[in-house]
Amino acid sequence: MSAGEEKTARGETRSMWLLSSPALIILIFAAAGPLLIMLVYSFLAPGKYGNVVWEFSTDAWVSTVLTRDIFDGTLSLADAHLKIFWRSVKLSLITTFFTFLVGFPTAWFIATRQERSRAALLFLITIPFWTNLLIRTFAINQIIRTEGMLNTFLLWLGVIDEPLILLYTDFAVFIGMTYVYLPLMVLPLFAAIDRFDMRLIEAAYDLYASRWQVLRKVILPIVKPGIIAGSILVFIPSLGAYVTPRILGGGRNMMIGNFIEMQFGPGRNWPLGAALSVLLLVIVAAALIVYTRAATKEGPHG
């Protein structure tokens, strides 16, 4: 590298940091930095009326999964907490799987249309993704509530004699999350299928591959990065969902997000809330690492 080149390189680096610094300062102040403070708070003791007392304690971390008996102080598994974790993971996995199940044919359908209608269909998928999540969840709430449209319609048809209790169940949360996160599955799947050369399928058929073989040996390997991306994009927000379980699950069918919020309200246990948040962040980070590994490992031919 000549002296001149080295000078421009140094100048480039300096201007890069200089120009980025306002954005970085805001992000460190109001997004990334507070995460570290939250980690510190997870090792403190809860204050009597919320907030914390500045003394070191691992109680919050212990109580994420264990509970101490108030009489003899023995530790046992905290069933209530584990139940909420399990519900969150279970609902997120089911949601991810179901969005894939209906999202794959949808993405395939869009990718195999003519150029013009393809753009229009993609736009139709994108619009709900950008519209207010609260409103979309609220729309589902109105339809499935006891005195809502679905029940009114079914009663009118005479299919049922009494309204179905759908709202404030795990099923409602599943329906709601599938509804709001579906675009996040369809878009990356579409991107992957769109790159796929459809002539490969014809070639496989010409070589006497069965339908199943074509799916397994030709389509899946090439579409795999899209499947992974879509699954991660649906799984992560599902696991941290707050609005959907609050509006459709009610007070009893909490997910981790709602349980965390509770610690800052009536629960009055900020350290536990902080510890649970750190835990959620670790799970999400692990999922992202799995994703980047899988994404970088996949070459154009699997």
Added chain:
Amino acid sequence: MARRDFSAARLPGFATIAITVFVALYAPILMLVAYSFNAGDSIAIWEGFSLKWYPVAWNNAEVREVTLRSLTIAATASVLSTTVATMAALGTTRRRQTRGQTFIYLLINQPLMVPEIVTAVALLIFFASIKVATGYQGLGYLIAAHTAFCIPFAYLPIRARLEGMDLTLEIAAGDLYASSWQTFRHVTLPLLAPGIGAGMMLAFVTSLDDVVITLFVKSAGQDTLPTYMLAQIRRSVSAEVNAISTLLLLLTVLLLTAFFLLTRKRD
């Protein structure tokens, strides 16, 4: 014969599922919009067409107050985040890859990766101690938080635009003895404008829609439209909320259409 007829576009059942998905995606929203025009109070029984819920919403002082607050925060946060994101995009594109650049990308995209509830908790904790220390309770916290999570939404379209831009025009300007500021002002910035506009739209929509972070950061009496609606939905449901939702949806769709027009590739 069946083999010959095979077409990738016609896998059995795929079209049916896809069409069902499109219907299912829009039906609930359209129902919600339809019932904002219901003459009755019910959100299930149709009692005839009426526009009465719109004036009801408009005459509700609380609705006006929270809407104004939402728009103030969204406008401020989108202008701020777009400004700093434009600078960051200029600083990080069209140059050699370095380690520092990866770090900057990571930090800028961080709000997209961390679950909202986690950021919300972290901000609650951090801002609570600042509130105690300074006594300041104003909108500044909400604006700071919104600006931060809007940065990636503003940054990504601007960066995409910059990367697709033709460098030769700027080199030509330099050859014609334009100073680097003149080149930026009269060549780079006009070319970049659609990207900046698109980034600002996304930032605005993102800020306007936020529920979780706002809920945790806001001080008493600082409800925004979404947090107000969340509280309303919990209490009782009347078609008034449908009317507010419809207006908010309309605004979002208008902004998104502007975004797509700005980013559309020209042939």
